[in-house]
Amino acid sequence: MGSLTEENYIKSIYALSQVTGEVYVSELARKLEVKLPTVNSMVKRLATKKLVAYAPYKGVRLTERGKKEALSIVRKHRLAELFLVKIMSLGWEEVHDIAEQLEHVNSERFYNRIDEMLNYPKADPHGEPIPDSNGKIQVQKRTSLGDLAEGETAIIAAVAEDEKSFLDHLNAKQLQIGDRITIMKKELFDNSITLKHKSGKKILLTHQVAERIWVEVIIP
């Protein structure tokens, strides 16, 4: 295991590579809120440690070793989030920052006990899959709520953001993981959607919000 900083780079590279495959130095700089040369030198260091493959002016990619380390951190983060929600009764919108710190705790015992207390969960409070202790993760193909057509019915499976402001927004709209919803109306002009919630309520979402919600479509 490397330093806290190294762990954060590895984690960010992993997160960004889920979207784009290859990760660019500038993306990393933006995500980690440091300047380009800082990322550049760190990436070179990670490369000498064989955690990433890197060629100048090309992107960065995690090696097998790097990916393993990333998944270990992701596992700890997601277990921590679920623990904070399920065992400690905190809200899903407030656990991210605490989990960012807990994910660096180095103790098999601690995390295996959390896993056990949660009965070996498969997903965190945001619906993201939790890698098992061997680093295996269930990849799920995802449909965005923003892509559904009028009349379609789906179940909210996950959200693409951990940010408090986003989750506060969903709380205010009373949307939760597991909720069944049906698209009533999709506006051509701005792609905003009106959906019917199982509770009977009608909920209006902008496209910006809808595209960050992953769903499992129910084929009638």
Added chain:
Amino acid sequence: MGSLTEENYIKSIYALSQVTGEVYVSELARKLEVKLPTVNSMVKRLATKKLVAYAPYKGVRLTERGKKEALSIVRKHRLAELFLVKIMSLGWEEVHDIAEQLEHVNSERFYNRIDEMLNYPKADPHGEPIPDSNGKIQVQKRTSLGDLAEGETAIIAAVAEDEKSFLDHLNAKQLQIGDRITIMKKELFDNSITLKHKSGKKILLTHQVAERIWVEVIIP
């Protein structure tokens, strides 16, 4: 709040000052397992930050600000230990190292919730008092088991060591916080003692062990 390293210095200065009042650079170096010049320069830095009072060749002493910071870390450490034992069912001998990491977690919410779940406890699993959220700590005068005379009866109140090997030893002897014991025999030669446990068992302890156990004497 300072860096993790700073927090560890403050915590160690606090711990050592409980014994000696003033803390010497060499003691700190031994405790933190770094060399003297390292401590020297860090102590100077802490002094410019007004966390310690320090004059060259004299000892180090926490300022009010430093003491407040120390107590906040001690509070988090002890709450974490009790949480790990009571809520997560880990053994008292294995929680120290995890708590050393958790004590640096920066989240009022997290620690207030732990405090609440534990019902605002007064002592950690080793019997050490937990400062409240204002940094108030109950100081207790302590008698060492090693100082009791034959025939005296007492209740084990705390242990002076967090180290796994010591706690494993107590586990093996089946001694716990809260146990009532009576001194059967105290050897003049090596100060080892034989005590009677409430369970009826006779237990032999060397002075080295006995002096690390704090008791509350029962006046008959």
Added chain:
DNA sequence: ACCAAATGTTAGATTATACTAATATTTTAA
């Protein structure tokens, strides 16, 4: 009261992680 032992400080080097300023490469768009 003095010198040796114990303890503490200074000077200078090293590594990790960051920065700014200058330079180089790649991509894009006219």
Added chain:
DNA sequence: TTAAAATATTAGTATAATCTAACATTTGGT
């Protein structure tokens, strides 16, 4: 297809936290 824009790298600097080697002060025993 070439110049501007976007992106990436290098060079040089800074700070935190550590070290070793050399030097300074304090303490304790005769």
